[in-house]
Amino acid sequence: MSDAKKLYRRLVHLKSETNPQRRSIRDGFCGLFGHKVNVLDHYGKKLETLEDNVRMEQLSVAGKEVPAAFVSFKSRLGAAVALHIQQGTNPTEWVTERAPEPQDIHWPFFSSSFIKRWISKLLVVVAYAAVTILFLIPVVIVQGLTNLEQLETYFPFLESILSLTVVSEVITGYLPSLILQMFIAFVPPIMIMLSSVEGCISFSQIEKSACIKMLCFTIWNIFFANALSGTVLYRFDIFLDPKEIPGILADAVPAQASFFIAYVVTSGWTSLLSSVLFRLSPLICSIIKKPFSGKDGDELKVPSIPYHSHIPKVLFFGLLGITYFFLAPLIIPFLLVYCCLGYIIYRNQLLIVYAPKYDTGGRFWPTVHNSTIFSLVLMHIIAIGIFGLKNLSLASSLIVPLPILTLLFNEYCRKRFLPIFEDYPLECLIKKDRQDQNDPTIAVFYNKLSTAYEDPALMPIRHPRSTDDHNSPLLQAGV
């Protein structure tokens, strides 16, 4: 399909070419031997063969039965019944899911069985754990760069360069978080890739899953690995030792305050300005791509918000604020500037630049809530550890009820508010259904519905190439 599109573009490009020299090409090996042929004819024929092949393939696929379907219901209540009540006696045989918006469907897992999706999910969890652990290697290097003494012992030949004040200041102050930033820039695409083979049937699910993965990854690999790295490197098993965690955290976390303040500046301010406001990387990408992609520069799409890379970043700065506000209050003004900048920039981007690709329905909020609860509990644990270290056991034990109360509050919120994010209540469904009954445009909607969900692989090819009947759509009505 994409081959045909490329050929079609080249054909359009060639037709607009005025130089007759460029419109002919030598047939044969590498275009060096053989006689000259008209390029238009050559590519035209190629395109025809390709499209015929695609049509043959489509015909064979269209005849196949697929063990999955989109089912539309006359009422929202009917859809909710099908969605919430287990269909068959075997709960893995008939699986019902809310259909995503038509443009939001991720087709590869559309007709996969429950078992295939379950196993994919397991494999992705294993792969995710592997990525998260392997990522510690660049973090270790970064950590090495922040400690000049360590670097000098590992690479003694650098000693003369490192003794320069400018070099050492750049290395200790700015370089470490820049390198970390560079490595982290590769992570969101990896997370999206992992999530896309997890068994999700829509891009929104993939992005939500990638967002959670990215958040855990950030907290583990930036917060914990940086805060504990000295300890983590030599004793990887501290997380198997829960009762020592408060002490270790209290010992290690305050020591890294200057690193995280620098991180807020380099990662927070810079990335907010450069990547969100100026959108430098898409600009560079489009400049590089332009010469290669012919004359369709005007096909530039309106960008959508990459939730999976932005939400974890914002939440991570929240975590830094909550955990460091009593350890190193100096972080607060930096975060305040970040938050004010963020408000202005994101408001501008959301209103003017970004176009939403799908309606999230507020489904990212529970992630935000959970992250905040986690930050609070982590803060309490660090506080317990710090009071423990300073031999204030009364203060330490007075804080113990705080995490318990926070977790109880979380539990209450799960009961009270989480169901609203998961599905619509009967009250709203029936009210909407009654409104629909009196709506004259609903018949038009049902008509649209029958053709809304079509596998792009089965869509007819719509190049305005010639007037012959090859061009008529293969499937007249919706499948």
Added chain:
Amino acid sequence: MSDAKKLYRRLVHLKSETNPQRRSIRDGFCGLFGHKVNVLDHYGKKLETLEDNVRMEQLSVAGKEVPAAFVSFKSRLGAAVALHIQQGTNPTEWVTERAPEPQDIHWPFFSSSFIKRWISKLLVVVAYAAVTILFLIPVVIVQGLTNLEQLETYFPFLESILSLTVVSEVITGYLPSLILQMFIAFVPPIMIMLSSVEGCISFSQIEKSACIKMLCFTIWNIFFANALSGTVLYRFDIFLDPKEIPGILADAVPAQASFFIAYVVTSGWTSLLSSVLFRLSPLICSIIKKPFSGKDGDELKVPSIPYHSHIPKVLFFGLLGITYFFLAPLIIPFLLVYCCLGYIIYRNQLLIVYAPKYDTGGRFWPTVHNSTIFSLVLMHIIAIGIFGLKNLSLASSLIVPLPILTLLFNEYCRKRFLPIFEDYPLECLIKKDRQDQNDPTIAVFYNKLSTAYEDPALMPIRHPRSTDDHNSPLLQAGV
């Protein structure tokens, strides 16, 4: 209500009394002063006043609005829709639950709000944790009795008695598990009491919750506390130290094999024979109660199965078998005898003696499944620890995939089979609904339904006392 019943019984008893001396009583202080009155008249009047009070109370209660109701549906599908789809926008305001069988309802929490039930549940969890921890004290005493040397150091004056072979054999062999048994006999009623204030609206839910509580209690307080007691007493925090658990278990568990073999004999065989087959304790209770309760010995109820005390016991022997079969294979014949005895005795009791109080619908099976999975994982952990102790690190690491695979199997079962225990699939509901449509007796069923669920506190008093109109039911039709 129960006062009225007692009085009524005494009245019936007195009416059948032939001795006229016993039918009169002295009015006044302690029946010593005042003139003689006819006892029948005296109690009759008392009963009348009591019943009038009850009627007044009922009238005032019947007028009140209660924020809870039983709702019946024309079809099973309708009921399932109301049950599974959140009703209002606030999920804590309209809470729907499957109605228990009429005789199974536990009224105290019938009209409680979500918050009240949630807080009750939290308090019960705290109380349960307290009971589970406090119970360690008798276990410690028992453990002290099994180690004669320890006992002699604590109580030096007992030395002369303990030097007798018979005494020391009884103390070390039989007494410890007997004392443990006695303490444990008090636990099921406590668990039932805890579960009954947890917010359940049916006795079956209470019993299921008590069963799970009892199972955890048994595993913690009998298995872990006995196996680890030497270690637990001095280092209560080992469970905060996950990576040392296999080693500690491998060290402590095999040492207690003889105690658990004795436990199988004393607790398993004896309790199975005495409590299940001969039903000694109900017999003793009824013999003691009989003289006090008048002549209603013939009102003896058919006993029901106390799931909450039997299922955890059977599952605990399963756990012992799974964890000890490779440490002390001698336990296997004892358990085999227990299982054979159990099969014969329970089969007999279930078929002939017990009458089911409610239909469990197989809801106890997931508990059995979870307990088995836990036993298997515990066995793997002990095996890892043992191979670790014997410096067979290859064997130790070869076992690591086993618990992971077991947990994956459990996860698969949760997806594949658990929904069936929780609710009926649409397929079955609709099939049953269609059968009902052609059923001529369904009208009779609907008629019965309207009076099936009545609060016993509002039921009319039905003593065939006299023929006056006081006796007519207060509420003619169902409320």
